[in-house]
Amino acid sequence: MRIGELAVRTGASPRSLRYYEQQGLLVSARTPSGQRCYGDEHVQRVALIRTFLAAGMSSRTIARLVPCMKRPTMDGARRASAVMSQERARLSSEIDSLAAAREALDHLIEVNRTFMADAADAADGSGAGGAGGAGGTG
Amino acid sequence: MRIGELAVRTGASPRSLRYYEQQGLLVSARTPSGQRCYGDEHVQRVALIRTFLAAGMSSRTIARLVPCMKRPTMDGARRASAVMSQERARLSSEIDSLAAAREALDHLIEVNRTFMADAADAADGSGAGGAGGAGGTG
């Protein structure tokens, strides 16, 4: 298939696919006139690339895993294994960051909810309502 | 405290702190000569900001939460609550992406390990070793 179809099938723009190739993440056969040709297996390949990109891996990092995605070589495999475990650690710590942010956000959400409830109570005039004052420096 | 100390205490560069202020994430008192003055509470505030930034929130997004971090107003609170739940969803989905990438990576790691084991076996000459062939298109 040509680049347009691969783009449709993967959700990547043709521009991105060419970029992946330029970065060494993807290899394409060419027609005599220079147009790129891909096989079905490239769909999955691109999906993997995009998964990694979406996780914030740089194309440079992914490039170092590529040798290990297609036809592993001893050299590639050994080098890749270091990168992989390192990157795995990075992913885990990033996940932790996100989780921490989500918890902080949850906290804010609750404070916010409490404040709104208190304000509603105050507007009602009935003094009974949320436990504490909503004055926080946050 | 002045900006340098806040920087040391938060791990943010003075440059970043000024940027946060410019983006409306942080407010500072000024000495008559124009130097920024902060109180202890700003340390925590900056920490929160950095937590959110590290999670990939834009300063613009964080800015919309700020009214809700200090002295909540009805307006701010109402608007913020929308942003907050939206952003919470984004965080969750991002976490999922990262987790997916980590799983994909784990898969690669195992394939890689298997390949290396097979290669070692082949070098040993004893045909018994890893179960399948290591030839994958990835």
Add this chain to the structure above:
DNA sequence: CTAAACGCTCACATCGATGTCAGGGGCAAG
């Protein structure tokens, strides 16, 4: 007073994946 260390503002540079435009071919249908 002087020098060092710090602070201020302004402005430009950086990185990385992607968008977009320009100028030029390839290929199929009429």
Add this chain to the structure above:
DNA sequence: CTTGCCCCTGACATCGATGTGAGCGTTTAG
């Protein structure tokens, strides 16, 4: 041959947080 759609390369633009440097004032230690 022409029209229309796809493709090619190359170059420049984008966004956002931060680095960096210039040029100039402030505060503090000697």
